[in-house]
Amino acid sequence: xxxxxxxxxxxxxxxxxxxxxxxxxxxxxxxxxxxxxxxxxxxxxxxxxxxxxxxxxxxxxxxxxxxxxxxxxxxxxxxxxxxxxxxxxxxxxxxxxxxxxxxxxxxxxxxxxxxxxxxxxxxxxxxxxxxxxxxxxxxxxxxxxxxxxxxxxxxxxxxxxxxxxxxxxxxxxxxxxxxxxxxxxxxxxxxxxxxxxxxxxxxxxxxxxxxxxxxxxxxxxxxxxxxxxxxxxxxxxxxxxxxxxxxxxxxxxxxxxxxxxxxxxxxxxxxxxxxxxxxxxxxxxxxxxxxxxxxxxxxxxxxxxxxxxxxxxxxxxxxxxxxxx
Amino acid sequence: xxxxxxxxxxxxxxxxxxxxxxxxxxxxxxxxxxxxxxxxxxxxxxxxxxxxxxxxxxxxxxxxxxxxxxxxxxxxxxxxxxxxxxxxxxxxxxxxxxxxxxxxxxxxxxxxxxxxxxxxxxxxxxxxxxxxxxxxxxxxxxxxxxxxxxxxxxxxxxxxxxxxxxxxxxxxxxxxxxxxxxxxxxxxxxxxxxxxxxxxxxxxxxxxxxxxxxxxxxxxxxxxxxxxxxxxxxxxxxxxxxxxxxxxxxxxxxxxxxxxxxxxxxxxxxxxxxxxxxxxxxxxxxxxxxxxxxxxxxxxxxxxxxxxxxxxxxxxxxxxxxxxxxxxxxxxxxxxxxxxxxxxxxxxxxxxxxxxxxxx
Numbered sequence: 001x002x003x004x005x006x007x008x009x010x011x012x013x014x015x016x017x018x019x020x021x022x023x024x025x026x027x028x029x030x031x032x033x034x035x036x037x038x039x040x041x042x043x044x045x046x047x048x049x050x051x052x053x054x055x056x057x058x059x060x061x062x063x064x065x066x067x068x069x070x071x072x073x074x075x076x077x078x079x080x081x082x083x084x085x086x087x088x089x090x091x092x093x094x095x096x097x098x099x100x101x102x103x104x105x106x107x108x109x110x111x112x113x114x115x116x117x118x119x120x121x122x123x124x125x126x127x128x129x130x131x132x133x134x135x136x137x138x139x140x141x142x143x144x145x146x147x148x149x150x151x152x153x154x155x156x157x158x159x160x161x162x163x164x165x166x167x168x169x170x171x172x173x174x175x176x177x178x179x180x181x182x183x184x185x186x187x188x189x190x191x192x193x194x195x196x197x198x199x200x201x202x203x204x205x206x207x208x209x210x211x212x213x214x215x216x217x218x219x220x221x222x223x224x225x226x227x228x229x230x231x232x233x234x235x236x237x238x239x240x241x242x243x244x245x246x247x248x249x250x251x252x253x254x255x256x257x258x259x260x261x262x263x264x265x266x267x268x269x270x271x272x273x274x275x276x277x278x279x280x281x282x283x284x285x286x287x288x289x290x291x292x293x294x295x296x297x298x299x300x301x302x303x304x305x306x307x308x309x310x311x312x313x314x315x316x317x318x319x320x321x322x323x324x325x
Numbered sequence: 326x327x328x329x330x331x332x333x334x335x336x337x338x339x340x341x342x343x344x345x346x347x348x349x350x351x352x353x354x355x356x357x358x359x360x361x362x363x364x365x366x367x368x369x370x371x372x373x374x375x376x377x378x379x380x381x382x383x384x385x386x387x388x389x390x391x392x393x394x395x396x397x398x399x400x401x402x403x404x405x406x407x408x409x410x411x412x413x414x415x416x417x418x419x420x421x422x423x424x425x426x427x428x429x430x431x432x433x434x435x436x437x438x439x440x441x442x443x444x445x446x447x448x449x450x451x452x453x454x455x456x457x458x459x460x461x462x463x464x465x466x467x468x469x470x471x472x473x474x475x476x477x478x479x480x481x482x483x484x485x486x487x488x489x490x491x492x493x494x495x496x497x498x499x500x501x502x503x504x505x506x507x508x509x510x511x512x513x514x515x516x517x518x519x520x521x522x523x524x525x526x527x528x529x530x531x532x533x534x535x536x537x538x539x540x541x542x543x544x545x546x547x548x549x550x551x552x553x554x555x556x557x558x559x560x561x562x563x564x565x566x567x568x569x570x571x572x573x574x575x576x577x578x579x580x581x582x583x584x585x586x587x588x589x590x591x592x593x594x595x596x597x598x599x600x601x602x603x604x605x606x607x608x609x610x611x612x613x614x615x616x617x618x619x620x621x622x623x624x625x626x627x628x629x630x631x632x633x634x635x636x637x638x639x640x641x642x643x644x645x646x647x648x649x650x651x652x653x654x655x656x657x658x659x660x661x662x663x664x665x666x667x668x669x670x671x672x673x674x675x676x677x678x679x680x681x682x683x684x685x
Binding site: 207289291 | 490550652657
């Protein structure tokens with residue numbers, strides 16, 4: 001089997017998909033990053049290699065997400081793309097005609113506006129991450145309910161409570177207050193969903209023309225309570241596509257296919273990467289008062305990438321330039 | 326008297342040329358850095374904008390080098406910058422710094438007001454010498470601006486990544502080294518030769534206009550080297566304000582002919598923004614309209630966090646953007662800005678433009 005590998009290394013989850021040449025998603029893996037992106041990526045590659053037939057040929061690799069540069073170096077990517085473009089490409093391919101994408105991941109939320117299949121506008125949360133997956137995750141943990149049940153519980157609500165959702169910390173204290181006043185758990189959860197949607201539409205979605213079809217993706221799309229809150233706030237049907245939680249990786253795979261369409265061989269380092277010893281380290285460069293934090297990636301003890309310096313003193317010294325944006 | 330002034334891009338080259346020509350001892354603060362910002366942000370009011378914090382840091386660092394007099398621009402109108410010189414001076418005094426303060430207010434009626442301030446600093450120089458000094462500094466500003474324009478053109482087209490920036494650095498040294506007006510023509514010649522050595526290849530590039538608040542536009546430290554980053558992403562940039570244009574508009578009252586002026590930008594702003602809103606708010610809107618009409622692929626607005634005039638402009642941009650069909654991206658900076666977020670947004674914006682134009 002021949003196909004393309006898409007890798008999305010995010011703050012909360014690391015996702016890999018394998019897409020065959022016809023654009024069908026054959027395998028999808030969703031792992032928790034747990035603050036160890038290199039380990040998560042290697043684990044993902046190992047699992048993927050196990051699931052794929054032995055004669056699999058990877059024709060191209062794309063990486064995305066906040067760990068895209070790191071993943072690009074480790075896996076040997078042909079294309080390294082930001083998550084906004086990847087999500088847009090994935091949604092417009094899997095859901096033809098989509099005009100609005102609501103995307104809420106672990107730490108960031110974004111809205112992408114497409115018209116005639118082309119991204120015309122986007123916005124991403126700027127000052128804080130209130131209302132993203134990590135916060136929902138924490139609240140679920142605090143209430144001792146599995147995150148998977150969060151949405152279903154919220155749907156049982158009849159009278160959602162109004163929760164202050166501007167700031168994650170204040171939302172938590174408001175929730176505790178409402179619990180102590182005796183409101184039921186489903187009503188509080190539904191209220192939280194509504195607060196987060198309100199916050200999202202007022203910050204990220206402000207000034208954007210939200211037209212149907214609307215697609216809701218990212219890890220939070222699993223939460224049926226959030227979906228219903230969006231539908232009520234927008235007065236529109238909100239679609240959650242298959243593979244909603246690995247859309248970034250799907251987009252990366254599609255971008256890799258686009259990139260390799262012109263021919264050429266992939267720079268993929270092979271599934272054996274899972275066994276190689278990679279190490280990320282860093283130091284503060286004291287060459288000038290900027291004190292840049294330089295990150296260093298080593299493979300079997302040899303430095304293969306550096307970035308983070310403003311002047312190019314370190315990142316330029318390896319001949320590694322395409323990622324030094 | 327050892328005179329210092331805040332950093333705003335390459336303004337120090339022009340200012341120290343003028344002052345040194347007139348025999349004034351100048352202390353150029355170290356280039357704005359993380360340390361500058363840390364020092365400034367520690368002592369500035371939290372909701373003051375980034376320029377104030379960086380200026381303050383500049384002055385504190387310059388004081389370590391022996392500076393005792395601050396030369397700064399003032400202003401009037403709704404933007405807070407007008408009283409920054411005084412506020413910064415007061416903060417420095419509270420901290421125990423002994424600084425004399427000379428504020429160059431934009432002349433209200435006559436260039437003479439400005440000249441007398443410069444005369445105060447330069448003391449013994451004759452009027453004739455002062456005028457020649459200003460002219461010398463201004464010529465350097467023009468040369469630096471021309472150099473920046475060239476670099477913005479070359480960067481997306483260069484074959485060897487970084488060759489433009491290397492040439493730029495060398496060329497800048499040539500301009501800095503010229504100590505007398507009569508050396509400038511030769512320096513200009515050398516600059517041309519250096520820049521001509523950058524090997525480029527014709528390729529389709531995107532054109533993006535950068536608009537917004539002047540300090541964040543001009544100071545690469547404040548805007549995370551936006552022009553260079555965009556250049557490396559394959560984008561040719563134009564900045565809506567260059568230093569020489571600003572000097573001509575605000576200090577010379579448009580005395581120099583043939584330069585782009587804020588008047589055109591302000592005239593282009595209606596019907597989106599019909600009147601002055603302070604700072605460069607109206608220019609931001611007008612320049613965006615002009616870039617749209619000149620066929621630019623997109624516009625990036627830069628502003629320091631809490632900048633009121635630019636917030637007004639920002640709220641106007643969505644309508645303008647839809648009606649004139651030009652995508653815009655707003656970037657807000659302050660001491661809490663993160664680089665990773667900026668990179669993601671820039672990349673996504675450039676992807677958007679490239680896909681729209683079909684030059685992926």
